[in-house]
Amino acid sequence: DQQVKQNSPSLSVQEGRISILNCDYTNSMFDYFLWYKKYPAEGPTFLISISSIKDKNEDGRFTVFLNKSAKHLSLHIVPSQPGDSAVYFCAASAQNNDMRFGAGTRLTVKP
Amino acid sequence: NAGVTQTPKFQVLKTGQSMTLQCAQDMNHEYMSWYRQDPGMGLRLIHYSVGAGITDQGEVPNGYNVSRSTTEDFPLRLLSAAPSQTSVYFCASSYSFSGSKQETQYFGPGTRLLVL
Numbered sequence A: 001d002q003q004v005k006q007n008s009p010s011l012s013v014q015e016g017r018i019s020i021l022n023c024d025y026t027n028s029m030f031d032y033f034l035w036y037k038k039y040p041a042e043g044p045t046f047l048i049s050i051s052s053i054k055d056k057n058e059d060g061r062f063t064v065f066l067n068k069s070a071k072h073l074s075l076h077i078v079p080s081q082p083g084d085s086a087v088y089f090c091a092a093s094a095q096n097n098d099m100r101f102g103a104g105t106r107l108t109v110k111p
Numbered sequence B: 001n002a003g004v005t006q007t008p009k010f011q012v013l014k015t016g017q018s019m020t021l022q023c024a025q026d027m028n029h030e031y032m033s034w035y036r037q038d039p040g041m042g043l044r045l046i047h048y049s050v051g052a053g054i055t056d057q058g059e060v061p062n063g064y065n066v067s068r069s070t071t072e073d074f075p076l077r078l079l080s081a082a083p084s085q086t087s088v089y090f091c092a093s094s095y096s097f098s099g100s101k102q103e104t105q106y107f108g109p110g111t112r113l114l115v116l
Helices: none
Strands: A010-014 A019-025 A032-038 A045-051 A056-059 A062-067 A072-077 A086-093 A099-101 A105-110 B004-007 B010-013 B019-025 B031-038 B042-051 B054-057 B064-066 B076-078 B087-094 B111-115
Touching: A010 A019, A019 A032, A019 A086, A019 A105, A032 A062, A045 A056, A045 A062, A045 A072, A072 A086, A086 B042, A099 B042, B004 B087, B010 B019, B019 B031, B019 B087, B042 B064
Parallel strands: A010 A105, B010 B111
Antiparallel strands: A019 A072, A032 A045, A032 A086, A056 A062, A062 A072, A086 A099, A086 A105, B004 B019, B019 B076, B031 B042, B031 B087, B042 B054, B064 B076, B087 B111
8 A cells, every 4th residue: 555645647847937746645653754856867865854743844945845634745846947857756754664655756847 | 975886787687586786885874775666656665774783674575685784785685586576776874763753865876677
């Protein structure tokens, strides 16, 4: 069973506009959430994270929002740049050292 | 620092063959893990280790063995390869993984494995 779901396999936005990537989870034991970015032929790289005690975390152009009651988190990228084009993975972890990833969303930012 | 290195980059195996995927890190990280990435499935945790001599199973451990004799190395062994193990394998490491705080994981570049 997929405990972390990214229902949009792809997203295309215009340069300068906002990109919103969504992620849903089912396991209420998850208490830490992360976003990773992956370019082709490379390993994922950490982007931003949020603890379950917060509802928002911001780092430059990247903001992650967490809605625990809806078991939903989202990543906002403002403004989007062509270099942001990559696959974005949502991940969640609980206290049992287990981390679960979503299937990823391919973001394309058009110049 | 080289970070997390993986060898080989690409491997073709026949069904039933065995092989070891190598992973090494030079950041003195305690936590290391192996994932496989399949289309539409994201990354799935195979095995992980919280320190030398300590390993545990992740979400999809069947068909794989691991050991952690040193802090630096965490090899993944396929005992008898099957076509279902065709995938891209990523090794990752982090300083720690302590309960509610997941330290940033650093991933290697991946090993692409094809089992015929």
